[in-house]
Amino acid sequence: MEANLRWVVLTAVAPVAWGANYYVTREFLPADRPLWGAALRALPAGLILLALCRRRPRGAWWWRSAVLGLLNTGVFFVLLYVASQLLATSVASTVMAASPLAMMLIAWALVAERPARAHLAGALVGLAGVGLMVLTRTGAVSLPGLAASVAAMLVSSCGYVLAGRWRDGADVLASTSWQLIAGGLVLLPVAALAEGAPPAPGLPELLAFGYVTVVATALAFAAWFAGLRHLPAGTVGLIGLLNPLTGVLLGTAVAGEELGPLQAGGLLLVLAGVVLGRPRGAGGRPGVPTASAAPAEGEACRSAP
Secondary structure (H helix, E strand, O other): OHHHHHHHHHHHHHHHHHHHHHHHHHHHOOOOOHHHHHHHHHHHHHHHHHHHHOOOOOOOHHHHHHHHHHHHHHHHHHHHHHHHHHOOHHHHHHHHHOHHHHHHHHHHHHHOOOOOHHHHHHHHHHHHHHHHHHHOOOOOOOHHHHHHHHHHHHHHHHHHHHHHHOOOOOOHHHHHHHHHHHHHHHHHHHHHHHHOOOOOOOHHHHHHHHHHHHHHHHHHHHHHHHHHHHOEHHHHHHHOOHHHHHHHHHHHHOOOOOOOHHHHHHHHHHHHHHHHOOOOOOOOOEOOOOHHHOOOOHHHHOOOO
């Protein structure tokens, strides 16, 4: 029991860090540098994880890492950065919390992975919660920000489908490091051409970049995968609900965003949908990650064997 509690606490670091990432990005990082923001997040974090696992790609994993890195890191991190800048923290975190549900529907459409009725019901409930959260806000919701969130979910879902087919020959932490490095390397020249020189951050921005890279990426992914190895996937999935909860709490308590009864009801529907959408078959086995066991950022770089 005590050992399990330690793994629960360690695993909780990941969704809390990801939930706080929306706030840190919106409040402290430059709004006009999404390409550099994504590159400076991905590449250093990938190198840190590579130093931990000390494994290089072999065979097909060289080009697989490039493809998954482009989808799951390069494009996804840019879209997530844009969404975090344009949407209120509480809205961004709630919309992205529905990504496991959207991913399940996309996997159904792309590879005919038909969900059970309960899981489909969970997806509908969760997506209805997102709609309630967004449509009932008193302030305007940025349509480009909402589009970036939806696009991020689509891109990460396609990446997850590919990763699910490429399960062989790679430890999950190692493959995550390869994807982060590949995505970061792709982003560097694109950022230099499109946005010019890298940002020259002051101390607040430097600390924010440090948090996003070291805590919300390298440490968070390492903690998440450690939890998946030692806890049942269903337990990890429930811990992942701390992601939107952290974002909403920071948005309302720190950033001063309003959260009325209807928006709170939308958040509860999203959480209920994620719980309903958890696959039951693998829920009792440690080390068996599932699509909806991953919070918004978690599935972005998952290629679990």
